Amino acid sequence: MRRKIVAGNWKMNTTPAEGKALIGELLSKIADVPAGVEVIVSTPFTHLVPAAEQLSGSRIALSAQNCANKESGAYTGEISAKMVAATGAQYVILGHSERREYYGETDAILLEKTKLALENGLAPIFCIGEKLEERESNIHFDVVKTQIEAVVCQLSSEELSKVVLAYEPVWAIGTGKTATSEQAQEMHAYIRSVLAVKFGKQAEEVAILYGGSAKPGNAPELFSQPDVDGGLIGGASLVADDFIAIAKSF
Numbered sequence: 465m466r467r468k469i470v471a472g473n474w475k476m477n478t479t480p481a482e483g484k485a486l487i488g489e490l491l492s493k494i495a496d497v498p499a500g501v502e503v504i505v506s507t508p509f510t511h512l513v514p515a516a517e518q519l520s521g522s523r524i525a526l527s528a529q530n531c532a533n534k535e536s537g538a539y540t541g542e543i544s545a546k547m548v549a550a551t552g553a554q555y556v557i558l559g560h561s562e563r564r565e566y567y568g569e570t571d572a573i574l575l576e577k578t579k580l581a582l583e584n585g586l587a588p589i590f591c592i593g594e595k596l597e598e599r600e601s602n603i604h605f606d607v608v609k610t611q612i613e614a615v616v617c618q619l620s621s622e623e624l625s626k627v628v629l630a631y632e633p634v635w636a637i638g639t640g641k642t643a644t645s646e647q648a649q650e651m652h653a654y655i656r657s658v659l660a661v662k663f664g665k666q667a668e669e670v671a672i673l674y675g676g677s678a679k680p681g682n683a684p685e686l687f688s689q690p691d692v693d694g695g696l697i698g699g700a701s702l703v704a705d706d707f708i709a710i711a712k713s714f
């Protein structure tokens with residue numbers, strides 16, 4: 465049985481006080497989520513220390529949304545994987561399309577980040593996915609394959625066992641356009657087949673989340689697909705009732 469995971473990506477939203485209130489609401493409702501479902505929240509960096517304290521002893525895990533591709537030193541404005549781990553966060557989102565697109569994060573940079581995250585005990589939630597024009601040109605499988613081979617296939621199988629993957633078609637992120645459950649299933653199965661070339665049967669154990677305009681209304685159908693192991697949720701993770709409803713959708 466693979467893990468079932470619902471992770472919220474708050475992006476650049478909420479002040480620390482608003483984040484504290486949102487976590488408070490999630491903690492008050494988390495008992496409604498079946499015990500087998502892992503729930504993660506990814507807050508801005510500024511919230512991590514108090515959020516770790518607030519979540520301590522609960523079943524909600526904590527994630528950062530990024531970390532540096534350098535270990536330490538003269539990199540003004542950066543936050544290292546070691547610093548993130550020291551906050552008490554257990555996960556870090558890496559390779560999100562917004563980081564790839566707006567901050568020029570290449571596969572090479574993402575491999576450095578992924579390695580540093582793992583070395584510092586953080587579990588990467590590694591995002592992959594094609595842009596609209598890539599799907600329309602029918603190269604979406606090749607794009608995703610390249611993203612996986614450049615980073616995930618460079619890891620050892622022990623490292624892979626810590627990684628969660630998130631397939632996020634860029635055209636579905638924040639657009640209200642969700643992939644159909646058939647499109648999600650088709651790509652998730654393909655991702656598993658790419659992993660299997662290097663990792664064999666271990667590919668069956670990797671949790672692959674879907675991300676892109678997932679909502680309480682569409683999550684049950686998406687999560688019912690055999691290779692969809694949960695969701696990475698942006699907008700809907702900022703509304704406690706919606707996020708909890710999604711986590712109850714398996």
Ligand code: PEP
Pocket residue numbers: 473632636637638639640675676677678696697698699700
């Ligand atoms: C995301 O940014 O990871 C995401 C899936 O966003 P949304 O749910 O808002 O499309």
